[in-house]
Amino acid sequence: MALEANATLFVERSQAGERLGAEVSMLKLRGSRLIQLWEELTVDALGPEALVLDPAALVDGDGTHDWLAGTASSRRFLARGYTIAGGSSEIQHNILAKQVLGL
Amino acid sequence: VNATPTNMTTLLLSEEQTMLADSARKWVARHGAPTSSEAGDAERWRSMAELGWLALPLPEALGGLGGSTVDLCTLAEALGQAAQPTPWAAAAVLGAGLLAQAAPEAVAAEWAPLLAEGHRRVAFAAFEPGAQRALSPQITTAQRTAGGWQLNGSKALVLGGPADAWLLLARLHDRHDELGYFLLPRSAPGLRVESGRLVDGQPVCTLQLQGVQLHGALRTGPAEDLLAMADTAQARATLAHGAELVGAMAQALQLTLDYLKTRRQFGKPIAANQVVQHRLVDLHVQIEEARAITRAAAAVFDGAALPLRRRWCAAAAACVAQAAHHQWEEVLQLHGAIAMTQEHDIGRYIKRLAVGRQLHGDAHGHLARLADLSLPNTD
Numbered sequence: 001m002a003l004e005a006n007a008t009l010f011v012e013r014s015q016a017g018e019r020l021g022a023e024v025s026m027l028k029l030r031g032s033r034l035i036q037l038w039e040e041l042t043v044d045a046l047g048p049e050a051l052v053l054d055p056a057a058l059v060d061g062d063g064t065h066d067w068l069a070g071t072a073s074s075r076r077f078l079a080r081g082y083t084i085a086g087g088s089s090e091i092q093h094n095i096l097a098k099q100v101l102g103l
Numbered sequence: 104v105n106a107t108p109t110n111m112t113t114l115l116l117s118e119e120q121t122m123l124a125d126s127a128r129k130w131v132a133r134h135g136a137p138t139s140s141e142a143g144d145a146e147r148w149r150s151m152a153e154l155g156w157l158a159l160p161l162p163e164a165l166g167g168l169g170g171s172t173v174d175l176c177t178l179a180e181a182l183g184q185a186a187q188p189t190p191w192a193a194a195a196v197l198g199a200g201l202l203a204q205a206a207p208e209a210v211a212a213e214w215a216p217l218l219a220e221g222h223r224r225v226a227f228a229a230f231e232p233g234a235q236r237a238l239s240p241q242i243t244t245a246q247r248t249a250g251g252w253q254l255n256g257s258k259a260l261v262l263g264g265p266a267d268a269w270l271l272l273a274r275l276h277d278r279h280d281e282l283g284y285f286l287l288p289r290s291a292p293g294l295r296v297e298s299g300r301l302v303d304g305q306p307v308c309t310l311q312l313q314g315v316q317l318h319g320a321l322r323t324g325p326a327e328d329l330l331a332m333a334d335t336a337q338a339r340a341t342l343a344h345g346a347e348l349v350g351a352m353a354q355a356l357q358l359t360l361d362y363l364k365t366r367r368q369f370g371k372p373i374a375a376n377q378v379v380q381h382r383l384v385d386l387h388v389q390i391e392e393a394r395a396i397t398r399a400a401a402a403v404f405d406g407a408a409l410p411l412r413r414r415w416c417a418a419a420a421a422c423v424a425q426a427a428h429h430q431w432e433e434v435l436q437l438h439g440a441i442a443m444t445q446e447h448d449i450g451r452y453i454k455r456l457a458v459g460r461q462l463h464g465d466a467h468g469h470l471a472r473l474a475d476l477s478l479p480n481t482d
Contacts, residue, residue: 001418002392005399009114016115026388090381097380101360101387 003030022099029092032082039079042072050076112402114395120177127181130154134187144264144306147189152221156191160200165215167203172339172404176346176397183350186455188304190226192347193262197340198226202270204332205284206321225286226263228271228310229337231256236464238272238333239326243312245283246276251318254285254293258310262462265298269310272333275323282330283323291315301462303454338416341463342401345423348459349394352430355452356386359434362441362449379437386433393419393426414476421469427460 007027014020043050050072083089097103116124134147151157160175161167170178179192199218202225203211217223231242243256254273261269268288275281287294293315298308322329360383363374373379400419403412431453435442442449460466 001399001415002396002422005114006392006395009395009398012113012115023391026391030388030392093381093384094377096384096387097377101380101383103360103364103374103380103383 003027003034006030022095025087025092025095025100028086029089029096032089035082036076036079039072039076043076046072112406114398114402116173116177120174123174124177124181126154127156127178128184131181131185131187134185141265144189147187148221148224148264151189151191151195152219157195157199157221158219160196161203161215161219165203165211167215167219172342172401173398175339175343176401179343179346180350180353180394180397183347184354186303186351186354186451188264188300188306190262190264190305192340192343194224194226194264194266196343197229197336198224198263198266198270200339201227201333201336202286202321204336205270205329206286210286210321223267224264225268225270226261226266227333227336228258228261228269228287229333230258230260232259232309234259236468238330238337240272240274240282243271243273244276245273245285245320248316251316252283252285252320254287254312254315254317256312258312261308261310262305264306270321271310272329280326281323282326284321284329285317286321287312287315287317291317301458303451303458305458338413339404341420342397342404342416344459344463345393345397345419346401348423348427348456349390349397351452351455351459352386352390352393352426355430355434355449355456356383356390358449358452359383359386359437362438362447373437382433382437386430389426389429393423396422410476414473417469417473417476420464421466421473424460424464424466424469427456428466431456431460 010020010024010027052071053073054071087095130150134150148157155168156178158166158168159170159178161169163169175192175196179196182189182191195218199215202214202218206214214223214225218225229238230236231240234241240256243254243258246253246255256273258269258271266289268286270284270286272282273285275283287310289296293313295311295313296308297311298306301307360374363379363383364372366373374383396415396419400412400415403415407415434449435453438447438449441447442453444450
């Protein structure tokens with residue numbers, strides 16, 4: 001809910017005509033981490049059953065692999081990509097440090 | 104449950120709110136000196152009255168300014184930047200605000216101008232010793248007598264500074280499912296006030312009531328109704344306290360940035376180390392989120408249905424409490440040994456945050472409430 005409120009505030013500032021800068025990096029930083037925590041929580045909630053590989057769940061209706069529809073465990077692994085792709089969390093930290101905090 | 108604050112209102116500050124924050128920041132620069140003496144408190148209270156800040160939480164019908172919850176939080180955040188001990192949120196928002204609601208119209212009309220002009224201060228004695236933050240009175244009772252009421256019991260951790268009278272809830276002796284609101288003047292015979300301070304300098308007191316005689320009750324009625332009134336007032340004040348903490352966190356981070364940019368270790372400023380920079384970024388992001396969620400909760404407070412309001416209040420309070428806890432530990436560590444001394448200003452902020460993260464309900468309590476409000480009942 002904090003991320004939702006923060007994102008809403010950025011959207012409204014943008015709609016009010018403000019040119020947003022590097023500070024929006026914080027949404028990527030926190031959003032990607034939230035997805036990971038969510039997927040971890042799913043794995044924890046399911047317990048050891050989350051560890052069983054279910055090949056059927058990985059195959060979409062048209063026979064292609066749908067990785068996001070996979071088991072909780074494989075979704076958990078895939079979610080690690082969010083903090084790497086699109087500017088890793090380390091890069092987001094650097095951007096915020098330099099451009100927002102002036103370090 | 105899926106409704107968001109922005110379905111109904113904006114999270115951006117209005118022009119008036121921005122002006123309010125600016126004037127509060129200027130006031131803080133003038134009055135923010137960390138004196139916790141009674142004289143300093145009285146002077147700041149007078150000044151707040153002149154600026155209309157004591158009238159802001161009072162309804163217009165009583166001659167107040169009828170400020171919205173966002174207005175109150177905007178002012179609270181700016182005041183929080185000084186981390187000074189004047190209990191505006193506790194007395195002006197909670198004490199005066201609840202009195203305006205709980206008292207009969209004639210009594211409220213008599214008190215409102217005195218409160219708004221700073222001639223009188225009322226605080227809400229909300230909690231009892233050992234009862235954590237339960238609003239429902241257990242040991243404070245009121246018994247009808249020939250001349251009115253006799254009160255016995257005790258209230259603890261009463262905030263709001265040197266009050267002239269305390270508002271409190273008591274259990275009615277002859278009716279088990281009813282409560283009463285009473286206004287207890289400082290001079291009431293049988294009342295013993297034990298004044299002290301919290302570790303961050305905020306004034307606090309304990310009230311001992313032994314055979315206190317009062318002519319009348321402000322209001323008596325079903326426990327459920329009177330508790331709902333106290334709960335709403337307390338929730339609004341908790342948001343204002345949260346906004347104060349956001350202000351204190353922001354200022355603590357600013358002091359930390361200033362210090363780390365100038366203090367040199369091993370031939371370069373401490374802030375030149377990437378590991379330090381990333382920790383500072385995490386603090387900054389956490390403050391921005393705490394500010395945004397507090398703003399969102401304040402924005403839904405005045406208009407939204409009760410379940411939505413309560414969810415956002417619980418989420419905001421949990422977020423602020425978690426943040427305050429993390430921030431005081433981090434800014435202390437990042438400052439190093441100087442933060443353990445009295446000589447640096449950061450110490451006031453560390454104490455304020457360490458106190459604040461527990462004083463208005465800790466994160467566990469608020470998260471548990473959020474879970475109760477958000478998840479289907481599994482009992």
